[in-house]
Amino acid sequence: MSKVYFAKIKNKESVFSVARKAAFLLKKIDFLDSIGKKDFIAVKTHFGEVDNIGHISPKVIKNIVSILKGRSDRVFLIETNTLYMGRRANSAEHIMLAEKHGFGIRNIGAPIIIADGLKGRGFNPIEVDGTHFKKVKIASDLIDYDFMVCLSHITGHMQSGFGGAIKNLGMGCASRAGKLEQHSNVLPSISQGACIGCGICAQWCPEGAIDIKNGKAAIDENKCIGCGECTVICKIGAVEIKWSEAIKVFQEKLAEYALGASKAVGQQNICYINFINHITKDCDCMSRSEPPICNDIGILASKDPVALDQASVDMVIKNNGADVFKKGYPNIDWSWHLKHAERIGLGHRTYEIEECKAQRNIP
DSSP, rough: EEEEEHHHHOTOOHHHHHHHHHHHHHSSSGGGGGGTTTTEEEEEHHHHHHHOOOOOOOOHHOOOHHHTTTTTSOOOEEEEEOOOSSSTHHHHHHHHHHHHHOSSSHHHHHOEEEETTTOOOOOOEEEESSSSSSEEEEEEEGOOOOOOOOOEEEETTTEEEEEEEHHHHHTTTHHHHHHHHTTOOOOOEEEEOOOOOOOHHHHHOOOOEEEETTTTEETTTTTTTOOOOHHHHHHHOOOOOHHHHHHHHHHHHHHHHHHHHHHHHGGGGGEEEEEEOOOOSTTTTSSSSOOSSSSOEEEEEOOOHHHHHHHHHHHHHHHHOHHHHHOOOTTOOTTHHHHHHHHTTTTOOEEEEOOOOTTOOOO
């Protein structure tokens, strides 16, 4: 049974208060005492997509960085480039967007490193011996990190049902080739009877894989990367995926990539903090702002990502009296990637919660 630490937060609680509580939880985990003065410490986060406001605040991350710099001067923020095209598909624009969102070195006190290189091509093969992969293509820099703090914002997700620490590891630490491997079985199709030919899916497709032909949308499977963007943007349900087959495979691949990322750094050298606030139906990769689908709940921290994600979802369901993730995506069983992650040794779904109250003198 894994230990999970929890601190409550209220709806629209101040960023200063959230930052203070996150820092307090970091100190509660058996993590900081292992860090040496010359160790390289990565802080894995998400810099936010254009026009998205759901990502973790830079002020919160600055507090985490400040504590880590008390242990080592070699602290930095990391991300990887996206599979879909956009401002985060290459390091140059990705870092510029991060700067715009407040994650620059002058504000945070730590530099930004895009872990898979300029165009996301850099990776190292990491052995996992999983159901789908014997080796996974993890962003090349991870093997050089001594420690990592994985900061995740809990949201719904179009393919995993919800996104947390496992998704942040599995998708967020994979190279572009690794991301493609995970998505390769999730190819949508268009219901010709339902499609009205509005063209919105074609406008949003990041790879230009959708055209309007004879008044109906058509997907070029040779261009499609399986990102699922069209399934979200189509409001009449004309985009179809064989959820029962494709999504389970995707979730298992996601878990195996998460295991690979944890092995690249060292499973005992990573700690995880989940933020359960401003929970939206879709993830922070959406280039738009979305309203929350439930109340803010709190912050959870653990060295076990599986226990942490399970506790996060359990807490959301308990506090709302309903499974808001299942409501958002009724065809997706979000528990599948947690079960597979446990099967392959990433962590345990059983956990013990310890509620913590931060003291006011925490920086």
